[in-house]
Amino acid sequence: MTKQILKIEEYPFEKSDTLHYFKTLYKDRKLKAFYQFLNRPHRRSYSRSLIRKYSPHGVGLEIGCGSRTICPTDRTLLSDAFSSHGVENSIAKIFFKGDEIPYPEGSFDFIVSEHVLEHIANPIKALKEWVRVLKKGGQIYCFLPHKERNNDLNRQITTLDHLIKDYKDDVPYNDPTHIDEWLENVVNKGLMPEHYKHLEKQELLDSASIHHHVWTEVQIAELFEYLGLKVIHCENKVHDRRDTFVVIATKE
DSSP, X not given: OOOOOOOGGGSOOOSXXXXXXXXXXXHHHTTHHHHXXXXXXXXXXXXXXXXXXXXXXXXEEEESOTTXXXXXXXXXXXXXXXXXXXXXXXXXXXXXXXXXXXXXTTOXXXXXXXXXXXXXXXXXXXXXXXHHHEEEEEEEEEEEEBGGGSTTTTSOOOOHHHHHHHHHTTOOTTXXXXXXXXXXXXITTTOOOGGGTTOOHHHXXXXXXXXXXXXXHHHHHXXXXXXXXXXXXXXXXXXXXXTXXXXXXXXX
């Protein structure tokens, strides 16, 4: 695991965002990386444009970047809770859990997470921490799997009341509440992601590999508003990642 870098001014930002993206692709896809790099939908141009539109300046933080990022790496700190996810290594340069961010209040101009919040057992606790380190006027970007377009399609929507209860009960990151239901409605229906199939039940929880919660953009917009954020963009389907919706909100 990479040595912790806690000071923003010491973080080794990438000099070329484009070159960094290609290098991460080539490491994973080898020669196929050339096609994906030149193919606009695969390059995630639309998702990247949203960040440029709403956060054209300033320094951001990505929570749980995994093996690839849509963030401008010349001004975004890439973080993760784990050095690997399933069989893929993380490209993060700093490591901490998403509800325990080692930066002062108001450190960042924007926060990005993609397919992360559903893996967090206590989303309100995490989001409160994201809001804490966000500057006033800054943006939070949540790209999340849509309930009807991923392996959660047989599961029930998570309500705001459920999330509030989880927060009040201070459930831990490896909370087992949803594991049996996830196994029944995902694994037993042949929908388990390939890169998690080698993990045992407790390993799935300890590595935050299951989806604790299930949403559409409607529930996340409601959650953001509950936390006092102003929703500025809400989209049912992201053009360059069709299993995904996005909600963007501002800290007023």
